[in-house]
Amino acid sequence: MTSRDMRRRDVVTALTATLTALAAGQVIRPGAADALGSTGGRAEAAGESWTTQTLEAFADTLIPGQRRYPGDLAVAGAVTGPGAVQAGVVDVLTSPDLPLAPLLPEIAALLDARAVAYALDHLVLLPVTSPPFVGLSFAQRTDLVAGLFRPGTPDRPVWQILGLVTGLAFDTAATLDTAQAVAAAHPGLAWLHFPPPDADGLWRFPQFSYGRALADTHPATTASGSPA
Amino acid sequence: MSEETTDVLVIGSGFGGAIPAYHLAAGGARVTVLERGPRLAAEDFAHSMRLGTYNRIVDVIQGDGISVVAGNCVGGGSVVYFAASLRAPAFAFERSGSLGRRIWPAALTRAALDPWYERVEEALPVARTGWQDVSYAGGVLAAACRRSGHTCNPVPVAVDTGRCTNCNWMLSGCRFDAKRSMLLNYLPGAEAHGAVIRPLHEVQLLGPSTESGYRYAAAYTVLDPGDYSCTAEVGVIHAKVVVLAAGAVGSPVILQRSALPLGGIPPAVGRYFSGNGDRVSVADVDETKVRTLLGLSRPDGAAYEGLPIGRPITAATYDYLDPAAPEYSRFMLQQIYFPPLTNLLARTASAPDWFGVAKRSLRGRWPSWLTLLAMTEDDNEGTFGPPPLTGGFLRLAPGLGRGTMAYHPTARTRGGWNTADDALRAILEKDGLAQVRPWSEDVAGTVTAHPIGSVRIGDDPAGSALSDTHELRGHTGLFVTDGSAVPASLTVNPSLTIAALAERAVPAIVFRAREAAVDVTYGAPLPRP
Numbered sequence: 088m089t090s091r092d093m094r095r096r097d098v099v100t101a102l103t104a105t106l107t108a109l110a111a112g113q114v115i116r117p118g119a120a121d122a123l124g125s126t127g128g129r130a131e132a133a134g135e136s137w138t139t140q141t142l143e144a145f146a147d148t149l150i151p152g153q154r155r156y157p158g159d160l161a162v163a164g165a166v167t168g169p170g171a172v173q174a175g176v177v178d179v180l181t182s183p184d185l186p187l188a189p190l191l192p193e194i195a196a197l198l199d200a201r202a203v204a205y206a207l208d209h210l211v212l213l214p215v216t217s218p219p220f221v222g223l224s225f226a227q228r229t230d231l232v233a234g235l236f237r238p239g240t241p242d243r244p245v246w247q248i249l250g251l252v253t254g255l256a257f258d259t260a261a262t263l264d265t266a267q268a269v270a271a272a273h274p275g276l277a278w279l280h281f282p283p284p285d286a287d288g289l290w291r292f293p294q295f296s297y298g299r300a301l302a303d304t305h306p307a308t309t310a311s312g313s314p315a
Numbered sequence: 316m317s318e319e320t321t322d323v324l325v326i327g328s329g330f331g332g333a334i335p336a337y338h339l340a341a342g343g344a345r346v347t348v349l350e351r352g353p354r355l356a357a358e359d360f361a362h363s364m365r366l367g368t369y370n371r372i373v374d375v376i377q378g379d380g381i382s383v384v385a386g387n388c389v390g391g392g393s394v395v396y397f398a399a400s401l402r403a404p405a406f407a408f409e410r411s412g413s414l415g416r417r418i419w420p421a422a423l424t425r426a427a428l429d430p431w432y433e434r435v436e437e438a439l440p441v442a443r444t445g446w447q448d449v450s451y452a453g454g455v456l457a458a459a460c461r462r463s464g465h466t467c468n469p470v471p472v473a474v475d476t477g478r479c480t481n482c483n484w485m486l487s488g489c490r491f492d493a494k495r496s497m498l499l500n501y502l503p504g505a506e507a508h509g510a511v512i513r514p515l516h517e518v519q520l521l522g523p524s525t526e527s528g529y530r531y532a533a534a535y536t537v538l539d540p541g542d543y544s545c546t547a548e549v550g551v552i553h554a555k556v557v558v559l560a561a562g563a564v565g566s567p568v569i570l571q572r573s574a575l576p577l578g579g580i581p582p583a584v585g586r587y588f589s590g591n592g593d594r595v596s597v598a599d600v601d602e603t604k605v606r607t608l609l610g611l612s613r614p615d616g617a618a619y620e621g622l623p624i625g626r627p628i629t630a631a632t633y634d635y636l637d638p639a640a641p642e643y644s645r646f647m648l649q650q651i652y653f654p655p656l657t658n659l660l661a662r663t664a665s666a667p668d669w670f671g672v673a674k675r676s677l678r679g680r681w682p683s684w685l686t687l688l689a690m691t692e693d694d695n696e697g698t699f700g701p702p703p704l705t706g707g708f709l710r711l712a713p714g715l716g717r718g719t720m721a722y723h724p725t726a727r728t729r730g731g732w733n734t735a736d737d738a739l740r741a742i743l744e745k746d747g748l749a750q751v752r753p754w755s756e757d758v759a760g761t762v763t764a765h766p767i768g769s770v771r772i773g774d775d776p777a778g779s780a781l782s783d784t785h786e787l788r789g790h791t792g793l794f795v796t797d798g799s800a801v802p803a804s805l806t807v808n809p810s811l812t813i814a815a816l817a818e819r820a821v822p823a824i825v826f827r828a829r830e831a832a833v834d835v836t837y838g839a840p841l842p843r844p
Contacts, residue, residue, distance in 0.1 A: 139541075151660075164670055182365035185712045233667045235368065236757040247377070247758050248427065250670075254659030258678070259364035279655060279681040282623050289362050289490060291480035294614055295625040300320040300446045301457035301611075302467035305633040312443040312471035313402035313437055313805070314633045314647070 107222040135161065139177060141195035141218040146171035148228040148251040152274075160217050163225035168275030181251075184262070189254065194245060205231045264288075320526060321347040321393040322833040323824070324369040324554035326518045326569070328552075329391020330810060331560030331797030333497035333505065334435075334817040335824055339558075340508035344828055347552060348505070349516035351533055351543075351561070351707075352387065353389035356498065360488030362652060369395075369487045370714025375759075376564055377610030377715070381590055381697065381722035382759035383564050383766045387543075389514050389666060392798075393496040394488050396764070396810055397474040397627040397651065400441040402432045403805040403812050406638040406645065410803050414723075418772045418803045420783030427692070431815035436550050438841040439473040439495040441811070448476055450625025451613060452685055456742075457630050458609040459749075462626035463742045465634045470649065473810075474626065481625045490787050515540055518569055519705050521557065521793070522576030528551040530659055530792045530831060536705065542708040555831035556824060557695030559787075560797040560817075563588070563766035564718055565707040567799060570770065570780075570787070572702040581788040583780040588697025588720055590763030591690055592804040594732045594738055595653075597661040598685040598749035599677060608748055620682040622663060627652040628688075628808075630663055635738055636806060643731045646691040647806050648739060660762065665832050669755035685749065689735035692744065693804050694767050697722040720769075722761065765809050771801040772816075784823035785816070794826040 093188040127186040136141075143161035152170020154162050162172050181188045195218070202219035205227065207210070213222040223231065257275035260268035266288040267275050284290045307315040322345040325336045332348060340346040352372060361368040371394050372388035386392040403423035412418050436442075447687060449457065449469050457467035475596055478493035485494060492499060497698045515538045523534040533551045538543035560568050567676070569586040582630040604616040605611050612618050631649035638645075662668040663677050677684075703709050708716035724732070736753055743749040754762060773779025776788055787793045796817045801809055825837040 135380070150675055151672055166675060170675065179366075182366060187712070188625060229667055229671055232670070244377070244717070248715070250659060251715075251760050255364075255366075255656065258655035258658040261364065261366045264361075264363045264365050278675075278679055279657070279658075280620075281678075281681075284362065289480075289483060290482040292482065292624045293480075294452050295481040295621075296447055297449070297454040297611055298447050301449070301454050302461040302465070302632075304468045305466040307631065308401065308468055310443075310467065311402065311432075311441065313432075314636050315405040 125175045137199070137218040138192045138195040141198055141220050142180060142191060143177065144218070144228060145173045145198060145222045145232065145249060146176040146256070148225070148232045149172070149250060150257045151225070160221050162229065165225045169278055171253050171257045174257040174260070174275035175262065176253050176275065179252055179256040179261045182262050185252070194249065197242060197245065201231060201235065316548070317818055319550070320529060320553045320678055321345050322373040322554065322835070323347070323556045323558065323828060324531070324552055325389060325558045325560060326347065326533065327351070327560035327562060327565065327656040327797060328389050328502060328512060329386060329393055329497065329560060329562065329797060330814040330815050331485045331800070332391065332558060333393070333501040334814060335558045335560070335796055335821055336510050337501040337508075337842055338837065338839055339824065339828065339835060340505045340510035341823060342835040342837055344833050344835040346505060346510035348510060349518055349533070349552070350389045350391075350512060350514050351517040351538070351565070352386070352514060353540055354389040354512070355488060355543060357490055357492045360490045361439035362482065362484045362487065363491060364656065368714065372488060372725065373486060373714060375715055376718040376719035377759060378718040378722060380760040381720060382720065382762045384762070385562055385564060385588070385762040385766065388488075389512060390497040390502060391583070391812065394498060395486050397485050398494050398728070399628040399649070399808040400436065400439065401471065401807040403807050404636045404638065405635070406794065407803070407805045410692065412642070412803050413696070414775070414778050418778070419772060420596050420772055422783045423611070423772075427445060428626040428812070428815050428819065429589060432811060433820040434818050434841060435814040436501055439470050441473050442476050443471045444469040444476065444629070447619040448479065449629040451619055451621025451623060453630030453650045454611060454654065455605060455609065455619055455621070455685055456687070459745070460632050461521055462609060463745050465632050465742060467630055467632045470628050472626065472628070472633050479626065479656040483623055483625060485627050486654055500842045514613070516526050517706060518561065519572065520609050521573040522578065526552040526553040528832065531557045532740070545715070550686045555833055556792045556828045557794065558824060559793065561707065562797055564720060564801040565807055566795055566797055567699050567769040568702045568707045577790060579684045579789070581597040581776065581780040583778060585699030586701065587695040587720065587768045587771055587778070587802070588721065588766065589642045589693050589695045589767035589768040589804050590697070590761060591809055592728065592768055592806070593761070593763040593765055594689040594691055594694040594735055594753060595657060595660070595762060596687045596689070596736065596751050596753045597674065598687060598751045599680060600683045600685050601747060602683055604746065604748045622652060622682050622686070635735070642836055643692045644729045644734050644830060645806055646689045646735045648730065648735065648742070649688045649690070651686050651688040655681070659758055659760070662752040662755050664750060664752065668752070669757060685743070687739055687751070689732070689739065690765070690806050690808070691728070691735050691804065692726040692727040693731065695727065695803060696725050699769060714747045724761065765798070767798045767809055768803060770795045771802040772800050786823065786827070793842065794811045794820060822832040
């Protein structure tokens, strides 16, 4: 038996253990969306459902942030500073303004199934104590996620929507009024250096232009300013 | 279920609907406008990216290989657009595209459309801007153009620049009533002449009318303002003339669904769909080089850091609109701003290019981004699949839907994009001023805010669903006057051309109305700005 065969056998054994534990309900995997809302985005390792951890790990792969606490598994800790998880991605995913909440356990399960397949393909030993996707390293998560978005991937629309929502959480503070989010130093908007509004919560830029001619205009420009 | 009659039914209230609605009402016809979206006014338009604000009036509709940004409110695209108001260059009307012969009807050239352009420029009105109107972002593009041997123009806009606060929230509707949308000219003009505008009325089906003297009946649903996927009631309205202007991703779907009751539709309905050749790129600008290479600095001492400041579109270069250049190689390069909703699409130089650690670092330089739009010559390669049971697309969430359109860019379209990418790099990467990358296609396919062509005008029945008067072939008194009628990409923002074509279509619509015994005349003065 080669060392490669040995490694494969170890991996299959570990995966079987994971799946058996899942099937027997020995590993907690609550499906209810309200379980997400009660723990989402908070630094409480013990209370986080598998669904939450999996979705956080996905979002952290797209927009990485620093670990929230020692032993944070969902956030891989690839950088220092805020990422999608700190920016409240779980709050956005479970927002009543979106119809996603009831679907999240299934989406997370799909991602975890993809992670199991990835682990088999790449001879990765997954721990049984965390969701399969969370059990991957940051580099492995990145590799897997890149594949989810390749043309022809059957469930690509699911990941596209999850990706869009992750972006909205970080880039737009999607559950908050923007003026309030800027005032509260929302991690994503602060990272972007999104400018603050006037005192009335509206944006105005009295200074917005260099105010001088910076190029010759096209010789064929018409009287209304259009091309000929 | 309610049942009623009108002389002229207008479906949709953007440029394509509002303009005929005004002229028909001002000429004496009974006009009813059914609009799928809600009705909002300046005080309702929020400076906010919170879900439940902008996504009430803007839809992102994902198809196979393309995503479309479209207005969904009274005033349609005119409420949420960026108001760049350019006439299409003369060569755009002479294109052959995939047909191998001229696409536009023989009756239409730039010279033929110029009088109609003039009318809409007066009615909106359009402001010719100067350098004092060009934002920091537009200024960086202009200075980079000059440094690389190119010209650059301030872009004319349908904006009252005196009222404009340069807030950069145009996608959310104009809080200050500075943007000259249909809410400020044609629609109030139409209402002053008795037109009735009904928001949240989504037309589902067109068919022949059973009422004597009426040509068509339209079945509609009334949508729940809190959830557009819920129907509150249904109704039927009979009309002597129908003006379909539900947008380039709405009108073809209504016609497809109506094919059976209408007794067939032209084969070009739902074909020849184009995203106007739109290609967006993000330049990661080196602030130091803005100062040293371009000699620019702001009054507050910064060199640039101006992405979020000013109107979204202020400057463009017309240098690549050479009429002598081959088709598929001509384009306009325009400075543009998108709210951070689209940040996901920006790319870095290394894989994985649109997500991960390097992309997060790029986000940290967001004020130093310069976003650019190339409007190229594409191949009209988009098609619409079978329509959904109701609506224009399947609503997945507020402001997000799954459409039936497919767009797989041909080699010629990609060639045009590559040519534009090369030109942009030559301007902006010279001496390391910036790093430029087109948006990723991994998340949303190609993205366009300029859908056109899906029910287009032309002379050839095989290649066009509409005659040169915008009448649906084989269906007297049924006109299509929105962006779907524009037959090919324009290399400029299409709104002014859509509006000019709608103005031009009005006399033919009036003629058909008079044929059906409607006491209406043509020739009302333009609505007062």
